[in-house]
Amino acid sequence: MNATSPSSEGRPGFLDASGLRLKIHPADAPGRFLRWRRIVYALLILHYLALPFIKNGQHPAIHLDIEARRFYLAGQAFNAQDVWLLVFLLGAFAFGLVFVTSLAGRVWCGWACPQTVFLEGVYRRIERLIEGPATQRQRLDAGPWSWDRVWRKLLKQSLFVAVSLVLAHWALAFFVPAPQLAGIVLHGPAGHATLFGWAMGLTGLIWFNFAWFREQFCVILCPYGRLQSVLIDRQSVIIGYDGKRGEPRGKALKVLPAGVTPPGDCIDCGRCVRVCPTGIDIRKGLQLECIGCAQCIDACDEVMDKVERPRGLIRYDSLVGFEGGQKRIVRPRLFAYAAMSVLALGAVVLDVSTVRAPFEANLLRAGGTPYALDGGLIRDQFELHLVNKHVEAADFQLSVQAPAGTSVVLPQPEVHLGSLESLRTPILVAVERKTWGGPFDVEVHLRDRATGQERVVTGRFIGPPVVR
Numbered sequence: 001m002n003a004t005s006p007s008s009e010g011r012p013g014f015l016d017a018s019g020l021r022l023k024i025h026p027a028d029a030p031g032r033f034l035r036w037r038r039i040v041y042a043l044l045i046l047h048y049l050a051l052p053f054i055k056n057g058q059h060p061a062i063h064l065d066i067e068a069r070r071f072y073l074a075g076q077a078f079n080a081q082d083v084w085l086l087v088f089l090l091g092a093f094a095f096g097l098v099f100v101t102s103l104a105g106r107v108w109c110g111w112a113c114p115q116t117v118f119l120e121g122v123y124r125r126i127e128r129l130i131e132g133p134a135t136q137r138q139r140l141d142a143g144p145w146s147w148d149r150v151w152r153k154l155l156k157q158s159l160f161v162a163v164s165l166v167l168a169h170w171a172l173a174f175f176v177p178a179p180q181l182a183g184i185v186l187h188g189p190a191g192h193a194t195l196f197g198w199a200m201g202l203t204g205l206i207w208f209n210f211a212w213f214r215e216q217f218c219v220i221l222c223p224y225g226r227l228q229s230v231l232i233d234r235q236s237v238i239i240g241y242d243g244k245r246g247e248p249r250g251k252a253l254k255v256l257p258a259g260v261t262p263p264g265d266c267i268d269c270g271r272c273v274r275v276c277p278t279g280i281d282i283r284k285g286l287q288l289e290c291i292g293c294a295q296c297i298d299a300c301d302e303v304m305d306k307v308e309r310p311r312g313l314i315r316y317d318s319l320v321g322f323e324g325g326q327k328r329i330v331r332p333r334l335f336a337y338a339a340m341s342v343l344a345l346g347a348v349v350l351d352v353s354t355v356r357a358p359f360e361a362n363l364l365r366a367g368g369t370p371y372a373l374d375g376g377l378i379r380d381q382f383e384l385h386l387v388n389k390h391v392e393a394a395d396f397q398l399s400v401q402a403p404a405g406t407s408v409v410l411p412q413p414e415v416h417l418g419s420l421e422s423l424r425t426p427i428l429v430a431v432e433r434k435t436w437g438g439p440f441d442v443e444v445h446l447r448d449r450a451t452g453q454e455r456v457v458t459g460r461f462i463g464p465p466v467v468r
Contacts, residue, residue: 022279023141024215026124027134029275031298040111041121052173057391059419064175070420076352077391077420081360085351088344095341097224101231102334104316105238109224110293115209115217120277120293122163123210130156134274160211161203168202215278218291225288232286234319235328239292241266241283241314242322265309272296272314282314359396360387361446363457366426371463378436378463382427384444388417395449402442402461406431429461438466 016022054061056075063072071078078085100108110116130152131137140149173181176195189196209217218225232238250263266283273281275296278289282296300314321327366381373379388394396415400408409428417423429442442459 021216024277024279025134025137025141026277026279026295027271027274027299028128029271029295029299029302031301033294033298037111037293038121041117044112044117045121049170052170052178059391060174060177062174063177066175068420072391072419075391077389079387079389079420081387082356085348088347092341092345092348095337095344098231099334099337099341101228102233102236102331102337103329105232105236106225106228106290106292109218109291113291115222116277116291116293118167119210119214123160126159126163127156130159157211161207164203164207164210165199167206168199171202172199215289219278219289225291228286228288233331233333235331237316237318237329238286239282239290239294239297239314239316240286240319240322241272242312242317243283244322244324246283246313265304265313267303267307269303271299271303275299286319356389357455358389358448358451358453359394359446359455360389361385361444361455361457363427363442363444363459365459373433373464374430376433377430378433379428379430380442380459380461380463382429382442382444382459384425384427384457385422386415386417386425386446387422388419390450391419393418393421397447397449399445400427400429400442401445402429403440405435406442406461408442431461431463433463436463436466439463 051062052060056072059072059077061072061074063070065071069080071082097108127137131140140152143149169181169185172195176184184192184195246264246266248261248263249266249268251267272283273279273296275298276282277293277295278291280287280289282290294316297314297316301311304311304313318327318329362385364383364385366383368381371378371380384398386396388396394417396417398410398413398415400410402408407430411427412423412425415423415425427442427444439460439462442461444457444459445454446457447454
């Protein structure tokens with residue numbers, strides 16, 4: 001039995017009798033869902049390839065500079081102080097995914113997950129181009145190591161490695177700007193051993209995953225499939241088999257002999273199993289190995305057309321719908337999941353658009369003694385910490401306000417900072433001891449020349465006890 005034939009023993013089609021993995025060769029299943037999936041895959045891949053080259057000002061749309069802890073996303077600049085936004089952003093994505101799963105099952109896995117997009121949209125298409133359709137690939141793997149098999153395997157794996165190299169370097173382009181990365185590649189690995197190591201390691205991982213591991217990532221490693229038993233209820237739209245209509249299975253007969261129970265619409269051809277990328281039999285009900293790719297729907301509809309029976313034996317529907325009950329797509333839990341996702345995303349948008357300042361400033365007391373006595377003067381030393389949160393470079397104007405009779409040394413009243421650059425500059429404040437009347441506040445006024453926004457940070461000037 002090959003890996004894409006239904007098992008009569010109730011085990012998955014990707015395992016043999018001893019529990020070892022069988023290589024899956026999913027057959028082609030042309031149909032409306034395949035056409036739409038290919039369009040979606042192409043758009044997602046093009047979007048992935050274009051992102052490193054889309055610029056917003058001087059920076060790419062996504063640039064994650066881990067070494068400098070500077071992050072640019074959709075025209076906004078972030079640093080380590082903004083890590084809390086990542087929590088809300090991940091929360092919005094998580095609740096959004098939960099919402100989609102509760103509404104439409106594992107549609108994410110079959111239509112948008114990078115594992116499926118690149119496996120079905122790139123690697124398996126290369127495999128089909130070189131080794132032919134599923135039956136030919138099965139014969140090739142089962143046959144001897146002839147010259148025909150050798151050159152096909154070598155060419156296929158060479159293309160797999162080449163594509164993996166491209167994808168790995170494109171992934172690195174999110175951390176190193178594409179023009180800079182291209183220069184590094186042209187100059188060779190000698191001067192950038194660490195980056196070269198990351199590129200080769202990532203290439204090997206991508207090649208291993210898409211050339212061999214494949215559906216095992218979805219079946220064994222990915223936790224999302226195991227969460228569907230919690231996230232999906234009886235009203236969730238899933239891909240399933242209409243047992244009421246399909247059973248009992250049997251060949252399509254134009255003339256039914258007397259006394260014979262008419263068979264259902266399922267002719268038990270096994271076509272739905274042979275096209276499944278994880279090798280399951282959808283007729284056994286909802287399974288965690290199902291990635292919701294809809295290839296079984298296209299395959300079954302094709303067979304139904306040939307035997308002149310209505311389409312939809314395998315279709316998108318809810319468990320209640322398959323049982324003939326009343327479907328109710330809109331449910332309270334969906335509103336709860338959607339609300340949580342919107343609230344988390346709203347917190348990020350609100351902070352970025354209104355609350356988040358274009359610069360950060362703090363006035364800190366310098367280390368050492370809290371104050372110093374210098375003849376007839378009391379001196380306090382402060383340190384201003386200024387961070388430019390603009391995407392581009394910006395100029396800032398600084399001034400200090402203190403009570404009359406106070407002398408101030410401000411080394412840099414005008415400051416120019418690049419994007420996400422920071423500055424620590426000392427500020428010296430002194431008063432005459434004979435006029436010392438107790439602690440007072442020192443205000444540092446900062447003005448962003450680009451936006452006109454102003455901010456005041458305050459420090460407390462302290463000295464020796466006042467003698468009355």
